[in-house]
Amino acid sequence: MGYLAATLALVCLLLALRLYSLDRNLKKGAAELRERRREKSAAPLHLSAPHRESEELLSELNSLLRDQEEERTDFRRREQALRRQIANVSHDLRTPLTSILGYLQLLEDPAVTEEQRREYLAVISGRARVLQGLITSFYDLSRLEAREYPLTRERVDLREVIGTLLAAFYDELESRFTVAVELPDILPMVWGDRAAMTRVYTNLIRNALEHGGGSLTISAGRAEGGEVFTRFTNAGADLPQEDLSRVFDRFYTTDKTRSGGNTGLGLAIVKTLTEKMLGTVAAELTGDNFSIIINWKV
Numbered sequence: 001m002g003y004l005a006a007t008l009a010l011v012c013l014l015l016a017l018r019l020y021s022l023d024r025n026l027k028k029g030a031a032e033l034r035e036r037r038r039e040k041s042a043a044p045l046h047l048s049a050p051h052r053e054s055e056e057l058l059s060e061l062n063s064l065l066r067d068q069e070e071e072r073t074d075f076r077r078r079e080q081a082l083r084r085q086i087a088n089v090s091h092d093l094r095t096p097l098t099s100i101l102g103y104l105q106l107l108e109d110p111a112v113t114e115e116q117r118r119e120y121l122a123v124i125s126g127r128a129r130v131l132q133g134l135i136t137s138f139y140d141l142s143r144l145e146a147r148e149y150p151l152t153r154e155r156v157d158l159r160e161v162i163g164t165l166l167a168a169f170y171d172e173l174e175s176r177f178t179v180a181v182e183l184p185d186i187l188p189m190v191w192g193d194r195a196a197m198t199r200v201y202t203n204l205i206r207n208a209l210e211h212g213g214g215s216l217t218i219s220a221g222r223a224e225g226g227e228v229f230t231r232f233t234n235a236g237a238d239l240p241q242e243d244l245s246r247v248f249d250r251f252y253t254t255d256k257t258r259s260g261g262n263t264g265l266g267l268a269i270v271k272t273l274t275e276k277m278l279g280t281v282a283a284e285l286t287g288d289n290f291s292i293i294i295n296w297k298v
Contacts, residue, residue: 093134096127103127137265140199144272151196151276155189158220158230158296161197166218169205173216176209177234182219190228190296192277200273201230203266204292208234212290223295233291247283267292 103120106112112120143149166173166181173179208216212234223229239247248271274281274294284291 089138093131096131096134099127100124100131134265137269141265141269141272144269144276149196149273149276151193153191153277154194156192156194156197157187157189158197158228159183159187161194162201162218162220162230165198165201165205169209172209173205176213177216178214180215180217182217184221187220188222188228188298190298192279192296196273196277200270200294203270204232207266207270207292208232211239226298227295228298229293229295231291231293233289235289239285239290241285244283244285248281270294 103124107117107120140149162183166179214235216235217233218231219233220228220230248267270292271281278297280295282293284293
């Protein structure tokens with residue numbers, strides 16, 4: 001009888017110690033959690049004494065704290081990026097608009113000659129087209145990111161797409177580059193959206209016209225894995241090697257003053273559209289030769 005009483009007393013003591021340990025851990029954990037919330041800290045919580053169940057609870061709480069800290073960091077990063085983008089958009093739109101308003105004021109001068117009037121109107125027309133292109137690019141990129149840009153999966157003849165664009169840009173290209181076109185007589189059809197692919201290659205040509213010079217080589221062929229590649233290489237690219245990884249970033253531009261009306265959205269749209277059509281895009285810089293390579297699935 002005495003042995004049973006001693007055993008029960010020992011069990012009660014152990015339970016009391018366990019409850020005390022649990023209560024102490026919970027109180028310490030609650031206090032630390034209040035401190036973390038006050039300081040907006042994600043530092044891990046610690047136990048005051050070993051306890052398996054408490055350890056599991058604190059492990060989950062620590063995971064939750066880490067997740068919240070990652071979310072806060074991501075939110076701050078996206079907020080900062082959005083602020084920069086808004087500033088860039090405002091500047092890029094304001095530049096041609098200010099020019100348009102300035103020349104409109106010049107046209108109000110009664111002393112303006114007919115020749116000057118034609119010159120001013122030509123400048124206004126050019127700035128208006130730049131403004132229209134900027135607004136279109138901003139709108140298209142927002143639609144792409146919101147998944148509101150419709151794409152049709154179809155078989156596309158790249159030779160036809162590229163050939164049509166080269167004919168459309170013939171005068172501009174010939175006045176700026178020594179153009180070399182290396183397209184095989186037979187090129188497999190690829191999967192994509194014809195209109196979106198036309199936009200991709202239009203942006204590549206315009207990017208070359210804005211930043212390149214000397215020579216432009218456009219080539220295509222079979223890539224490893226059976227895909228079809230296209231490569232646009234132009235010389236004279238004013239691009240630092242350290243900026244190569246950023247050329248597809250939205251609003252990236254080599255024009256640090258952003259005075260040339262170039263937002264950097266063109267290549268961002270190229271990347272987004274290509275990837276939405278399950279293609280891949282990459283940039284290479286060899287000396288002053290800048291290349292953009294796109295692979296399409298057959």
